Amino acid sequence: MIINILAAGGTAAAENQFGLQQALKEGGIISQSVFTILVIMSVVSFYILFSKLFEQQKILNQAKRVRTSFWNSTSLREGSAKLEKNSAYKQLVDDGLAAQEQHSKLTDPVEAHDWLHGSLARSEAAINSKLGGGLAFLATVGATAPFIGLFGTVVGIYRALIKIGASGDPSIDKVAGPVGEALIMTALGLVVAVPAVLAYNWLQRRNKSIAEDLSAFSNDVLGFLASNGAVKPAAAGPAPKAPVKPAATTTAGQAGGVQTRP
Template sequence: MLTTILAAAAPKGDNPYGLLPALREGGLISQTVFGILVLMLFVSLYILFTKLFEQQKIMNQAKRVRAGFWSSNSLREGAAKLEKNSAYRQIVDDGLQAQEQYKELTDPVEAHDWLHGSLARSEATINSSLAGGLAFLATTGATAPFIGLFGTVIGIYRALIKIGAAGQASIDAVAGPVGEALIMTALGLVVAVPAVLAYNFLQRRNKAIAENLNAFSNDVLGFLASDGRVRPEVKKVGAPATGAKPAGTTTTAGQAGGVQTRA
């Protein structure tokens, strides 16, 4: 079927050693290898762009958290400022839920350990979702050259068969199979290299996101464990630098409005 389509697509008088003639001559094996590599390429590109969109969405959520979350009077009020399906809101909701569940526990478990475990599970869920599809990129980067090499081996084998049948190594007899072999090698590299680059790029961004989520989770844990007395310092626009405080003043975190000064 694929051979018929390729034959109809190639106009008369076209280059007999191009891609389509090579695939027609290669038969079912070469066409299958070509189809697998093309499929792997398109799936890799799909994963790359969807993961970039997902990562950018979480990075934008982090900016909104830094902008106004910790100026809220409570975690529930701060969570209301975040998107419903936000990764950061998920951490806050899981932390609040864990705090409520702790009151129902009958075994003597430290509150810190219970809250820390719940927040760690929430982080792991988000990180696992971000890592979805990266295994396919890693697999593609590792296997695509070998799939292309398989097509290369088949092409060389067919060239040797033609040489043996003809009794001499004429160019017109081996040019087609050898060209097919080189095409499969090149295609394997074309699929593998972008997959490896995309995997490393997405992994690096995932690591940065995971570090931000972990820092936010620790801040939430400190807030819950101190009943709101410990929270990150809210830096307001135009506020003096930390090292420029007047003499005789100290900073106290944990108030609803952020940092207060006292003599």
């Protein structure tokens, strides 16, 4: 019994002599640095993913409130007061109102439409730029993480071959283990890169949808300002209920078919 336990323990030790810990130990400072870089890339990528999802969902919720209540207001200032303080849509409205006030102070003749359109476009671009923050890092991780992992693999294979050559025992069991162990870094690079690429594409698609909605709202604000409030979209609120018709009442004489005279 004891012999069997010792034999099993020896087999487990032989099986565990190759792995991530051993690869980091054998790879030295280079493999450890590659592993650390990949871990940092992965952590930051997931942080960007969740923070951007939260930011995007916040703007999407703001868009729902704009469609249902904003255009019921009689003026843009009244509608702006209904929006959240840091709302992207409130920023567009406030920038449009500020541009309208500034136009009268211009010394060079500039068309009001062009001035308002430029101001709203600049505000819209600032919002989109903020939404796109961090996506470049995801793209960089997706493009470089596999090569960083491959670099760790190359260094690991190089060190393994040097060690095998120095030992003078080029048998398959001495070569396959260290070389296979070095491939762990390539696998880690792919594990880090694939989620980053998926997150980048998903966030980009959501940003595009938000940008289209902001552009449509910006055009509506421009039309309202250029027409002094005569042009504005209909609010997408709940449909009004049809008035209930009162039930027809009949007199006793009418019910009996007898007409009465006053």
